[in-house]
Amino acid sequence: MDFMVFQYPMISVQACLDGILLGILFALIAYGMALQWGVMNIINIAQGDLVILGGYIAYFMYLYGIHPAWGVIVSPIIMFFVGIAIYKLVINKVVDRDLFISILATFGISILFMQLMNFAFGADVVLANSDYGTTMLFNSNVVLPNSKIFSAFISILFAICLVIYMKKSKLGRAIRATAQNARAAKILGVDTEKVYAATFGINAALCGVAGALISITFTIHPYMGLPYTIRSFMIVIVAGLGNLPGVAMSGMGLGVFEEFADYILGTEFRIGSVFLLLVLILVYRRFKLSRKREYLK
Amino acid sequence: MFKMINKNLILYIGILIFGIAAPFLFPAFKVQLSILCVLIVLATTWNIQGGEMGYNSFGNILFYGLGMYLCASVQVGMFFPLAEWTESGGEKTFVHTPAQFFQGMAVGLIVAAVVPTIVAGLIGYSILGLRGHYFAICTLGLGVAAGEISGGIEIIGAGQGFTTPPFPDVGSLDSRGEFFYFLSFFVLVLTFITVRVIYSTRFKLILNAIRDNEDKAEAMGIETMKYKIVGWMISAFFCGLAGGIMGGLVGYIDSTDVAFDGREMGVFMVLMAILGGKGTLWGPIIGATVFHIFKEGFWTFFLGWQYVALGVLIVVIVIYFPEGIMGWLREKYPERFGEVVDEKDRKAQVELK
Numbered sequence A: 001m002d003f004m005v006f007q008y009p010m011i012s013v014q015a016c017l018d019g020i021l022l023g024i025l026f027a028l029i030a031y032g033m034a035l036q037w038g039v040m041n042i043i044n045i046a047q048g049d050l051v052i053l054g055g056y057i058a059y060f061m062y063l064y065g066i067h068p069a070w071g072v073i074v075s076p077i078i079m080f081f082v083g084i085a086i087y088k089l090v091i092n093k094v095v096d097r098d099l100f101i102s103i104l105a106t107f108g109i110s111i112l113f114m115q116l117m118n119f120a121f122g123a124d125v126v127l128a129n130s131d132y133g134t135t136m137l138f139n140s141n142v143v144l145p146n147s148k149i150f151s152a153f154i155s156i157l158f159a160i161c162l163v164i165y166m167k168k169s170k171l172g173r174a175i176r177a178t179a180q181n182a183r184a185a186k187i188l189g190v191d192t193e194k195v196y197a198a199t200f201g202i203n204a205a206l207c208g209v210a211g212a213l214i215s216i217t218f219t220i221h222p223y224m225g226l227p228y229t230i231r232s233f234m235i236v237i238v239a240g241l242g243n244l245p246g247v248a249m250s251g252m253g254l255g256v257f258e259e260f261a262d263y264i265l266g267t268e269f270r271i272g273s274v275f276l277l278l279v280l281i282l283v284y285r286r287f288k289l290s291r292k293r294e295y296l297k
Numbered sequence B: 001m002f003k004m005i006n007k008n009l010i011l012y013i014g015i016l017i018f019g020i021a022a023p024f025l026f027p028a029f030k031v032q033l034s035i036l037c038v039l040i041v042l043a044t045t046w047n048i049q050g051g052e053m054g055y056n057s058f059g060n061i062l063f064y065g066l067g068m069y070l071c072a073s074v075q076v077g078m079f080f081p082l083a084e085w086t087e088s089g090g091e092k093t094f095v096h097t098p099a100q101f102f103q104g105m106a107v108g109l110i111v112a113a114v115v116p117t118i119v120a121g122l123i124g125y126s127i128l129g130l131r132g133h134y135f136a137i138c139t140l141g142l143g144v145a146a147g148e149i150s151g152g153i154e155i156i157g158a159g160q161g162f163t164t165p166p167f168p169d170v171g172s173l174d175s176r177g178e179f180f181y182f183l184s185f186f187v188l189v190l191t192f193i194t195v196r197v198i199y200s201t202r203f204k205l206i207l208n209a210i211r212d213n214e215d216k217a218e219a220m221g222i223e224t225m226k227y228k229i230v231g232w233m234i235s236a237f238f239c240g241l242a243g244g245i246m247g248g249l250v251g252y253i254d255s256t257d258v259a260f261d262g263r264e265m266g267v268f269m270v271l272m273a274i275l276g277g278k279g280t281l282w283g284p285i286i287g288a289t290v291f292h293i294f295k296e297g298f299w300t301f302f303l304g305w306q307y308v309a310l311g312v313l314i315v316v317i318v319i320y321f322p323e324g325i326m327g328w329l330r331e332k333y334p335e336r337f338g339e340v341v342d343e344k345d346r347k348a349q350v351e352l353k
Helices: A009-040 A049-063 A068-094 A099-121 A146-168 A170-180 A183-187 A191-219 A220-239 A244-265 A268-297 B004-025 B027-053 B062-078 B080-088 B097-127 B134-149 B175-199 B202-212 B215-221 B224-250 B254-259 B265-276 B282-302 B305-318 B326-330 B343-352
Strands: A134-137 A142-145
Touching: A009 A049, A009 A142, A009 A146, A009 A170, A009 A220, A009 A244, A049 A068, A049 A099, A049 A191, A049 A220, A049 B305, A068 A099, A068 A191, A068 B175, A068 B305, A099 A170, A099 A183, A099 A220, A099 B134, A099 B265, A134 A146, A134 B282, A142 A146, A142 B080, A146 A170, A146 A191, A146 A244, A170 A183, A170 A191, A183 A191, A191 B097, A220 A244, A220 A268, A220 B027, A220 B134, A244 A268, A268 B134, A268 B215, B004 B027, B004 B134, B004 B175, B027 B062, B027 B202, B027 B224, B027 B282, B062 B080, B062 B224, B062 B254, B062 B265, B080 B215, B097 B134, B097 B224, B175 B202, B175 B224, B215 B224, B224 B254, B265 B282, B265 B305, B265 B326, B282 B326
Parallel strands: none
Antiparallel strands: A134 A142
């Protein structure tokens, strides 16, 4: 336990800013999860592993001398096809089934990906160095790496593009229609199978963007996927499906929470605190819902 | 009816005799057989929620890991300072005498069984109110959180692990394997009897009612929450025991790789129950046996690729084989399961195909 964070206000400012920039990234991943959850009614445990895979694509570009920031463009394109492949091989067989089946199947995919990445890229913690330098604020008391600012900016850009795409394009409208009522959409001539595949692909592409940004700003490791899944799940249940401002706000909130947990409890309890927060949120939600149920009676 | 009981009794006695004779018949596989017993216990107890109650938990690993740490800590802490033990790590500065070892193990196992049961009872009211996938993810979170947190606690070895007391020198070299085998076999028999008794009472029917339609069950006047918690506590009791034994058997506890190993043991228990057939008495037992034989027999062929194989196995079983072995048998030979099949109906179905 370390309460330095309360004695020096500048550390709090640092933690808040770090957390907000981190939270925007989380919100991007969570948006992908909300998309597939809303459209296909699937909870994808492999979400975090898709993120890490996207990160490794950017890292590989860095190894071959290309600036990793280009990964933001390359990685979603590759990940889109990875997503479609996963959909065709596994997900389309579990879409209509019990939710637990989809959770377990994607858990299997998650283990598979984790291990394949471990073989392909090794078990070391890596990061792609972007050489963006840092920004000093408040008399150099707060240090912000420019890469974090860059990643937050790119995340917002992608989110805005996606929202516009979902509103305006034909596919976007088909996706929204399927989310509202799959059967009705089918009757009206929407090829739901194609929509599902596209949704999963878009989700994977979003994960690819987020992964590329994470490989620049933080570190990636083959086994780090599950926490990202849990974070995005948590953000989605707090914000609700199809509530983009809510997703952004709760993402930032989670980022700030994590930074403070890091300072106060110590880095070794950071992931643990995220998972505990998930349990607490779910339990809180359960009591809130049960009160509502009693009220309805 | 009388004949039926007789037949079953012969079967049970046969299995019991085989179980007792097994370590002498296959002396080289004693450790594997004890692990098999532990796996069967885990799969069977998972089945109480996952199969009978319809609450698919990823979090039973919490009780397993808790039992493992508690048993080892009590075993050490009864006679020596725990902090110094974990600090010295592998170097044995303290040695248990045989009497101390067995005393510690006995007390440790009792603690390892009782504390997780209490924990399950305490958290049960909040956690079991969640439905469906929220429950699944919440319990997954619980298991991982427990692993991460225990990995940060110094007194139980933090990240570097915890060596459990080594088996004392009691003369013969085989005694360690035999001791752990009979211990785990005893727990297996205990589990089987408990589950068998439970499944023949009204309790099981209530659990099934909860699985099929919880709101309706509640409307019929069943206090579902009470039964859910009791079911979870029974699971926790045996998971804790299994964990305690496994800790002694493995000899080394690591927070995320051995105790709260959601990626391995936590998935195994779900997978074994599904492979054998959820919601049946024999399903998890058959599933665990098949799974363990497959795992031990073929794991060596996939050297280094075990987890890849595991991932593929999960996906394949879940997608193509969700009913499990017992479900398949039931479809094939419905008469054996006491289902009355109309001959005309069956013929019509065959023609339809």
